[in-house]
Amino acid sequence: xxxxxxxxxxxxxxxxxxxxxxxxxxxxxxxxxxxxxxxxxxxxxxxxxxxxxxxxxxxxxxxxxxxxxxxxxxxxxxxxxxxxxxxxxxxxxxxxxxxxxxxxxxxxxxxxxxxxxxxxxxxxxxxxxxxxxxxxxxxxxxxxxxxxxxxxxxxxxxxxxxxxxxxxxxxxxxxxxxxxxx
Ligand SMILES: [Zn+2]
Numbered sequence: 149x150x151x152x153x154x155x156x157x158x159x160x161x162x163x164x165x166x167x168x169x170x171x172x173x174x175x176x177x178x179x180x181x182x183x184x185x186x187x188x189x190x191x192x193x194x195x196x197x198x199x200x201x202x203x204x205x206x207x208x209x210x211x212x213x214x215x216x217x218x219x220x221x222x223x224x225x226x227x228x229x230x231x232x233x234x235x236x237x238x239x240x241x242x243x244x245x246x247x248x249x250x251x252x253x254x255x256x257x258x259x260x261x262x263x264x265x266x267x268x269x270x271x272x273x274x275x276x277x278x279x280x281x282x283x284x285x286x287x288x289x290x291x292x293x294x295x296x297x298x299x300x301x302x303x304x305x306x307x308x309x310x311x312x313x314x315x316x317x318x319x320x321x322x323x324x325x326x327x328x329x330x
Pocket of ligand 1: 158167173
């Protein structure tokens with residue numbers, strides 16, 4: 149489907165729009181996609197509130213914080229990919245790393261994992277908040293074992309915010325107005 153920039157009417161994407169306030173072409177379908185994303189997000193979280201078991205805790209956490217719910221079955225995710233704050237790529241690479249290393253019984257504390265994503269996989273742009281939310285997704289999804297967890301959160305091995313990783317999901321966390329905070 150070919151759409152036009154709402155400011156200048158061209159078919160181009162990205163930078164170079166003479167009429168848009170931020171210099172970027174903006175297509176109507178971008179906004180429509182975003183609106184549908186927020187409706188989908190609302191529906192998933194509302195369903196969770198009404199019927200706790202209809203949506204897994206892992207999925208509810210993911211939709212709540214804007215993380216791509218890679219194991220989720222509650223919605224067709226493909227059209228919404230670009231709207232998640234924590235991208236599919238970040239999510240799959242972090243989970244892949246964690247699960248592969250766990251399989252080999254190689255465990256790391258939080259700071260070590262953070263260092264890994266700041267050096268070897270720097271291009272991915274995973275920051276501390278991303279890492280905490282993705283690891284919590286893995287925890288809630290039952291994908292990380294006790295051995296992994298006790299090393300991850302060993303004394304002096306993690307920042308204060310990381311204790312959030314092993315917290316059970318609470319319905320009170322659900323925020324309908326997305327608090328992106330960044
Ligand atoms: Zn334009």
